[in-house]
Amino acid sequence: AQTVTQSQPEMSVQEAETVTLSCTYDTSESDYYLFWYKQPPSRQMILVIRQEAYKQQNATENRFSVNFQKAAKSFSLKISDSQLGDAAMYFCAYSMLDSNYQLIWGAGTKLIIKP
Amino acid sequence: DADVTQTPRNRITKTGKRIMLECSQTKGHDRMYWYRQDPGLGLRLIYYSFDVKDINKGEISDGYSVSRQAQAKFSLSLESAIPNQTALYFCATGSGTQPQHFGDGTRLSIL
Numbered sequence: 001a002q003t004v005t006q007s008q009p010e011m012s013v014q015e016a017e018t019v020t021l022s023c024t025y026d027t028s029e030s031d032y033y034l035f036w037y038k039q040p041p042s043r044q045m046i047l048v049i050r051q052e053a054y055k056q057q058n059a060t061e062n063r064f065s066v067n068f069q070k071a072a073k074s075f076s077l078k079i080s081d082s083q084l085g086d087a088a089m090y091f092c093a094y095s096m097l098d099s100n101y102q103l104i105w106g107a108g109t110k111l112i113i114k115p
Numbered sequence: 116d117a118d119v120t121q122t123p124r125n126r127i128t129k130t131g132k133r134i135m136l137e138c139s140q141t142k143g144h145d146r147m148y149w150y151r152q153d154p155g156l157g158l159r160l161i162y163y164s165f166d167v168k169d170i171n172k173g174e175i176s177d178g179y180s181v182s183r184q185a186q187a188k189f190s191l192s193l194e195s196a197i198p199n200q201t202a203l204y205f206c207a208t209g210s211g212t213q214p215q216h217f218g219d220g221t222r223l224s225i226l
Contacts, residue, residue, distance in 0.1 A: 004157075035214060045158075045205060045217035052212075091157055100165070101146070102173070103207075103215060105157035 002027055002099070004092055004106035012112040013082045020067075021077045021109050023092030030054075032096040034068065034075045035103070040088040048090070051075065079111075087113045118142045121206050121218035129226050134193040136221050138206030144216070146209040147189035149173075149181060151202045152220075158205065164189055196225045 004025045013019035025034070036048040051059045051068050058066050063083075067076045075094075079086055092106040119140045128134055138147065146165055150158040160173030162181040170181060178200060180192045193200055201224050207215040 009155075033212060033214075043203065043220050043222075045207075045220075047214045047216075050214055093158075097212075100163070100171070101209060101212065102148075102160055102163065103150075103158070105159070107155055107157045 002104050004094060004104055006090075006092055006106035006109050008109045009107075010110040010112065012114055013079075014114050015084060016081055018078060018080045019082055019111065021079075021090050021092075021111065023075045023077070023106055025073050025075065025092070025094050025104075025106075027073070027094065027096065029096045029098055032094050033101075034066075035093045035095075036064070036066070036075075036077045037091045037093060038086075038088045039091065039108070040085075045091075049077065082113050084113050084115060087111055119206060119208055119216055119218040121204075121221050123221060124219065125222045125224075127224045127226065128196055130197055132196050132225075134196050134223065136191045136204055136206075136223070138189045138191070138218055140187050140206075140208045140216075142208050142210075142216060143186075144208035144210040145186065146215075147183065148207040148209065148215065149179075149189070149191045150205040150207065151175060152205060153202050161191065161204075193223075196223075198225050201225045 034051040063080045089108045093103045095101040148163045149161040164183045204221045206218040209215040
């Protein structure tokens with residue numbers, strides 16, 4: 001079965017510090033796409049970052065970066081210089097051509113930012 | 116204006132009622148999806164559509180039906196609502212390998 005595991009139900013970090021959210025996934029495919037989405041209290045689902053599995057270089061978007069370890073099927077999200085506005089649920093997900101690009105989701109990690 | 120619009124934003128209804136949730140998009144994407152979000156479970160796919168003539172069941176389609184009225188419109192119906200269908204429902208659109216874009220969600224409560 002295709003699964004995504006986020007082992008940290010909740011994480012907290014001091015404002016301006018760095019935090020890493022973990023994600024592992026299980027697929028036998030070699031071509032897929034990985035995503036991190038953010039869901040603030042407003043409940044919108046906002047794309048944070050995207051990684052193509054065929055690319056070895058880790059994706060970055062400003063303060064957000066990933067550590068993609070394909071062999072280990074690991075896709076962690078690092079948030080640098082954490083800001084109060086980063087407080088949200090963070091979801092890891094992936095999609096594959098063979099499943100018509102359906103998104104398979106983890107259960108989420110709640111990130112708390114301490115001022 | 117939002118690229119993906121869901122209506123209503125919130126709805127409270129009673130068991131046994133028929134409910135329709137609507138979704139429209141201005142992104143011109145061919146694919147549209149309906150997801151359900153429950154606490155601690157992430158999102159689960161209910162139905163998806165690749166064009167007006169293509170409807171596919173997702174992981175949890177029982178108790179739901181959909182209609183793709185046009186490329187830009189995709190509605191989700193609960194024929195006879197039951198309390199365990201209380202959840203947050205999301206519509207999303209996608210194209211090719213690009214990330215899916217989500218509406219703001221409909222919070223549905225069934226009493």
